[in-house]
Amino acid sequence: MRKNALCGHVAGCGRTEANLIRAKEMGIIDSFDTDPARACEDADLIVFATPVGTFKELANRIGPLLKQGAIVMDVGSVKGGLVYEMEDLMPSGVHFIGCHPIAGSNRSGIDTAGADLFRGALCIITETSKTDSSAFQRVVGVWRTFGSVIRTMEPGEHDRIYALVSHMPHLIAYALVNSVDDIDGSSLGFAGQGFKDSTRIASSSPEMWRDIVMLNRENLLKFIDAFKGNIDALCRHLRAGDASALEKEFRRAKKLREALKDNIGND
Template sequence: MTNLFFNKVSIIGVGLLGASFALALRENGLCKTIVGTGRKEDNLRRAKERGIIDAYALDVRDICEDSDLILLSTPVGAFRDIAVRIKDILKQNAIITDVGSVKGKLVHEIESLMPERVYYIGSHPIAGSDKSGIDDARADLFDNARCIVTPTEKSNEMAREKIIYMWRRFGARVEVIDPFIHDEIYAAVSHLPHIIAYTIVNTIGDIDSKYIEYAGQGFKDTTRIALSSPEMWRDIVIHNRENLLRLLDVFKENVDRIKRLLEKKDSEAIKEEFKSARGLRERLQ
């Protein structure tokens, strides 16, 4: 594929990822008009003033008609309701994608809701931060970031290739992965760590919330992701709960093992546990 041009792109949820997506489209000359929607009109107005979007509306149906590409950039819990609300106004050959970090059953469900000749291709760019607003949006957010594309056996080849090409134009390193395998991977390396970070902070609160004032950089680094949107992460963990319940059992086994070693004052075994973890962590650059 040598060219790609979307006449109209609709972004549902103009936050950090949605706004950065819009800026990347503009930077790469991949669209003519970008429209957006969201819950807060003030945010949408600022996005328009900054040139991130060309126009906005508060009703999702008002922005999706005649769109060539629709991006879902809301908490994943809203995806299905949005798809139901807009499916009867979408033009033929329109493509829907997203930036959600849960795929699995959700991909198949949304795909099944699409009318004939409207195509859904799941995407998950591994980019962003604990920030969530347009003030931190930038066109190069996806540059050199991994982006997982999760088609199914029913996916339209043209739509799949357009989405892959688009992310590569943004500078992303695209990998195609089965939606269910995606959820197994990211339950382990993303969703579980978020649960643990929230739990560590809440543990301090249970002991004495004033202790938080004494935390150093190590605590800040370990728990930075606990600053992430509670609404977004509520939806993620609920939609990936089966994988997370299994992983929480594994995590509990690891915590229980450390507890037993502490009870026995087995310093050598504790050192080996830490050494093993350090060795695995060193593989992450």
């Protein structure tokens, strides 16, 4: 926001003072406070970038000090019921707009920050019957300035989609790495690029992902059942020695995966 001249004073808030001092030294923030309410006092725009499981408590803590007309947005990976709860937690005259930029990586922390992170990347902005259209347009404007490609949807739709293309793959990657370790941890030393790519997301923040999967667990549990059905089908073909049924399933996946190349996103 600073690089795009979208803000005046930036106040940082976090749990660890050392990170805040570093952010200030790097010129990313102007001031900081480890108390969220004090950090948000008089702010025009508040951005929640903490694990989604902390949102409600934080909203309760900062609520009394938010000024009329303030906008609260987030960058969390779960929307669904959380957006509706956050809308209800906002004081009168303060508007919540849910955002999910499809960017970033398994890395976290101030040293991996970059002004171009969102350029060309998809950003989902949620809309509900309570969404204030003026606040919505201002938030859309912020993401447009970053160079994001914006899609708008209802929070529940967001959670169904991202349970499939993000939350389920994370759960699978965590389970895959742990399974290899359970069977023979020493084999990890023989892994090639395929394994490394397919499990990169298993080094994502456990704290962040614990909250994400917990808040989207109904979709996840349903979809994981379908995934297990596909795994079982492949195992049946393997047991039956049905090479052509296996090839057919592989061809189907290859075709779908190859079609992803030219999609909007940061590929």
